[in-house]
Amino acid sequence: MSSAATITAQKLGRSFGATAAVRDINFSIQRGEIFGFAGPDGAGKTTVMRMLAGVLRPDSGSIAVEGIDVIANPEAAKSKLSYMPQRFGLYEDLTVAENIFFYAELFSVPRKLRRARAGELLEAAGLTAFQQRLAGQLSGGMKQKLGLVCALIHTPSVLLLDEPTTGVDPVSRRDFWAILYNLRESGVTIVLSTAYMDEAERCSRLALMHAGKIHYCDTPARLKQAMPGMLLAITAADPRAVRAALADAPGVLGLLLMGDRVNVRVDDAARRAPELRAKLDARNIAFTGINRIEPAIEDVFVALVGGGAPA
Amino acid sequence: MNPRRILAIAYKETLQVWRDPRSLAIALLMPLMQMVLLGYGISLDIKHVPLCLYDQENSQTSREMLQDFTASGWFKTAAILGSNRAVRAAMDNATCIGALVIPVNFSRVLAQTGQAQVQAVFDGTDANTTNIATGYAQGVIAQTAATFARRWDAQHGVRPPTAGSINLQSRVWYNETLDSRNFIIPGVVAIILALVGAQLTSLTVAREWERGTMEQLISTPVTSTELLIGKLSPYFLIGLLDAAFCLLTAAFWFQVPFRGSVLTLILTTALFGIVVMGIGYLLSVRIHNQLGASQIALMLTMLPIAMLSGYTFPLDQMPAAIRAISFLVYARYYVTLLRDEFLKGSSLAEMASSIAALLAYAVAVLWLAARAFRKRLD
Numbered sequence: 001m002s003s004a005a006t007i008t009a010q011k012l013g014r015s016f017g018a019t020a021a022v023r024d025i026n027f028s029i030q031r032g033e034i035f036g037f038a039g040p041d042g043a044g045k046t047t048v049m050r051m052l053a054g055v056l057r058p059d060s061g062s063i064a065v066e067g068i069d070v071i072a073n074p075e076a077a078k079s080k081l082s083y084m085p086q087r088f089g090l091y092e093d094l095t096v097a098e099n100i101f102f103y104a105e106l107f108s109v110p111r112k113l114r115r116a117r118a119g120e121l122l123e124a125a126g127l128t129a130f131q132q133r134l135a136g137q138l139s140g141g142m143k144q145k146l147g148l149v150c151a152l153i154h155t156p157s158v159l160l161l162d163e164p165t166t167g168v169d170p171v172s173r174r175d176f177w178a179i180l181y182n183l184r185e186s187g188v189t190i191v192l193s194t195a196y197m198d199e200a201e202r203c204s205r206l207a208l209m210h211a212g213k214i215h216y217c218d219t220p221a222r223l224k225q226a227m228p229g230m231l232l233a234i235t236a237a238d239p240r241a242v243r244a245a246l247a248d249a250p251g252v253l254g255l256l257l258m259g260d261r262v263n264v265r266v267d268d269a270a271r272r273a274p275e276l277r278a279k280l281d282a283r284n285i286a287f288t289g290i291n292r293i294e295p296a297i298e299d300v301f302v303a304l305v306g307g308g309a310p311a
Numbered sequence: 312m313n314p315r316r317i318l319a320i321a322y323k324e325t326l327q328v329w330r331d332p333r334s335l336a337i338a339l340l341m342p343l344m345q346m347v348l349l350g351y352g353i354s355l356d357i358k359h360v361p362l363c364l365y366d367q368e369n370s371q372t373s374r375e376m377l378q379d380f381t382a383s384g385w386f387k388t389a390a391i392l393g394s395n396r397a398v399r400a401a402m403d404n405a406t407c408i409g410a411l412v413i414p415v416n417f418s419r420v421l422a423q424t425g426q427a428q429v430q431a432v433f434d435g436t437d438a439n440t441t442n443i444a445t446g447y448a449q450g451v452i453a454q455t456a457a458t459f460a461r462r463w464d465a466q467h468g469v470r471p472p473t474a475g476s477i478n479l480q481s482r483v484w485y486n487e488t489l490d491s492r493n494f495i496i497p498g499v500v501a502i503i504l505a506l507v508g509a510q511l512t513s514l515t516v517a518r519e520w521e522r523g524t525m526e527q528l529i530s531t532p533v534t535s536t537e538l539l540i541g542k543l544s545p546y547f548l549i550g551l552l553d554a555a556f557c558l559l560t561a562a563f564w565f566q567v568p569f570r571g572s573v574l575t576l577i578l579t580t581a582l583f584g585i586v587v588m589g590i591g592y593l594l595s596v597r598i599h600n601q602l603g604a605s606q607i608a609l610m611l612t613m614l615p616i617a618m619l620s621g622y623t624f625p626l627d628q629m630p631a632a633i634r635a636i637s638f639l640v641y642a643r644y645y646v647t648l649l650r651d652e653f654l655k656g657s658s659l660a661e662m663a664s665s666i667a668a669l670l671a672y673a674v675a676v677l678w679l680a681a682r683a684f685r686k687r688l689d
């Protein structure tokens with residue numbers, strides 16, 4: 001493990017009764033990274049985030065955050081990091097301003113700094129006009145942004161976000177990511193989990209999780225290169241029929257239904273495209289095109305990890 | 312310990328109580344309602360108990376006896392009956408809850424021996440009322456007996472062996488007017504404080520678990536001690552306000568005489584407040600949903616306090632085993648202290664053992680409460 005790592009986890013494991021939520025995973029995260037855990041429901045993302053935040057004890061393994069052993073000394077680690085749980089964790093019966101004040105005080109933010117910092121963060125989150133509104137009356141996106149503001153009020157060096165943009169509208173999501181990119185510039189290490197693959201693509205490095213294990217961990221670009229085969233996208237009125245027709249065609253490595261199209265992973269795009277076209281024509285299945293496309297993380301996930309793709 | 316964090320928590324908690332109708336009702340309305348309900352409702356003084364009379368003798372002496380009963384004010388004549396069967400029927404259909412039967416040879420036996428018996432029958436379904444009514448009946452009979460005894464004295468020149476020997480004095484110490492309200496009200500104050508305090512604090516930690524705010528809260532550097540102090544202090548102040556309201560109502564509205572020192576009253580009340588709220592907090596830490604925590608708080612405070620604090624049922628009349636359990640009921644010490652302060656005006660030395668018991672409770676409860684809370688999800 002590199003000594004420049006802000007976070008290192010080794011052989012981390014945690015079970016709940018018979019369920020092994022996280023099994024012996026290893027990872028290390030560098031300062032200034034936006035590191036993502038991507039995986040479907042139940043993959044173990046929340047369990048990892050909780051252990052990193054020091055609110056859940058691992059059964060085995062070790063975690064170090066900023067050189068602090070989180071398992072032996074969780075309280076010391078807590079002053080370095082900010083954690084935003086998957087479920088909205090702020091007080092719905094307190095206003096936006098009151099929630100921010102509360103978290104600023106808990107982290108002993110100097111009073112003089114607080115105003116300026118809260119002002120900046122609220123501005124960036126587009127919440128300036130809503131300071132007197134009760135948190136419970138905010139929209140889903142505004143709630144998540146308020147969560148981020150509260151998490152950032154004390155300038156943490158590590159930010160842990162568990163599915164921060166689930167249920168957030170695209171505009172708020174853009175605001176949200178703009179804030180994250182800015183933070184990275186200032187050297188904050190960001191760890192987030194997501195079930196959205198388009199969002200996973202924005203991370204600097206990505207751990208693909210499934211059933212408690214990290215299957216692959218690399219930059220999105222290298223993960224795409226690691227995907228065996230090439231992708232052909234077939235757009236059709238009845239994509240299910242296409243999938244059924246091509247499932248056992250020669251050279252087809254995998255099929256993924258994506259709305260009105262099917263992504264077909266093949267060993268050789270140039271050779272297989274005409275074969276597939278012929279096969280569909282022979283079966284009288286209408287389609288509007290077969291095109292070679294670059295894989296998205298979702299295709300990579302399915303190809304590398306298998307099983308059901310994340311949403 | 313960081314005072315800024317404690318204040319922040321206290322402030323947040325205050326805002327939440329202020330905005331939560333349920334907490335607010337418990338804090339402000341419950342003391343008022345309970346004071347009225349318990350203060351007026353549970354009066355152990357029973358007046359005008361409906362009594363049936365069956366005078367088998369119908370002599371001047373027997374009529375004198377009945378006269379004393381009705382003149383006492385405790386009883387009123389529901390019916391005058393002529394047979395044992397009529398007595399049973401009247402009891403059965405609840406015409407009366409008691410019957411006084413004067414035997415046929417009452418005055419003759421009395422004249423010969425200086426002693427006589429009358430029979431009083433009471434409906435035992437309402438044991439409490441019956442107990443009290445029996446007590447009143449004994450009082451009236453003792454009075455009549457004393458009158459008869461003086462007369463007997465005058466006639467015979469010697470005291471009869473038993474008449475007038477029932478001594479009621481012990482029952483009316485400290486409560487000269489025999490007004491049970493003076494005895495009850497201090498207990499009512501204690502029960503209200505215990506109830507309100509435990510109810511309010513039992514919600515405080517459970518609420519965070521239930522609403523999902525706990526996970527984020529425990530990811531901050533706040534310590535369990537800061538959380539305990541920050542969360543309890545607003546409720547402690549509310550509790551003191553409620554206590555002031557109840558105590559002032561007791562003294563000025565219900566006119567319970569106050570003979571002790573106000574300072575001691577405030578200090579012992581504060582001590583009791585700490586115990587009560589610490590217990591609510593402990594429950595709240597253990598039980599992660601508000602309803603469960605408040606239900607258990609209610610059960611744990613209401614039942615033992617109502618039964619075993621001595622607030623209505625005198626502890627010294629209970630079996631030894633139950634009396635032993637009552638020493639665990641922290642409210643009994645406060646009930647005792649309140650009676651000491653209100654009715655007796657006891658000195659500090661006299662109250663020392665009760666104060667020490669409360670103090671021990673407060674220390675133990677706070678110690679446990681500070682340790683009970685774990686900043687972890689599992």
Ligand SMILES: Nc1ncnc2c1ncn2[C@@H]1O[C@H](COP(=O)(O)OP(=O)(O)OP(=O)(O)O)[C@@H](O)[C@H]1O
Pocket residue numbers: 016019020021039040041042043044045046047048086195
């Ligand atoms: N407190 C718990 N008690 C029992 N089982 C748990 C607990 N927390 C998680 N699990 C189980 O562990 C597994 C991993 O759960 P986890 O919440 O970490 O997944 P996740 O990747 O965050 O999923 P999601 O996308 O639904 O949030 C699941 O099978 C879950 O049922």
Ligand SMILES: [Mg+2]
Pocket residue numbers: 045046047086162163
């Ligand atoms: Mg999760």
